[in-house]
Amino acid sequence: MSILGRLIPKFWDNISSRNEIRNEYKQMRSDLKHQELVQVPFHFRDKGSGLGDKAEDVHLRVLQTIEDASSSKEEKYDIDQAVEYEIPESNLNQVESAIEEAIDAINRENRKAKLLWGIFIAILLIVISATIVLPQLLT
Structure with a gap:
């Protein structure tokens, strides 16, 4: 399988998992505004590992802020x-x-991920077009 065949699914999986976490945060924000409650799924702390260094730090800080700011905590099974x-x-x-x-x-x-992916695709297109166009120009 080609390099692109392995990179494309991984790239979109990373963005998809980040978006899933972002959507959970949006749900938390909505619950907070309407009910003054925040529900943190049991697995949510571990999900931060795929976010990237800075976002992972923020993720852990948010969870700590929620724990510190809460007046009560109830586990729901x-x-x-x-x-x-x-x-x-x-x-x-x-x-x-x-x-x-x-x-x-x-x-x-x-x-940032989309920008890096765009740069990669641009470089790939330049290399491909150079390998096709340059030999034709030199002959």
């Missing part, structure tokens, strides 16, 4: 399989800004 944190009104802004920071960090990682 029903369909959600999550830990539900009740956030007091005095800490809502702190948690919301931490969640926004995580969403922004994930978006930055996605943009």
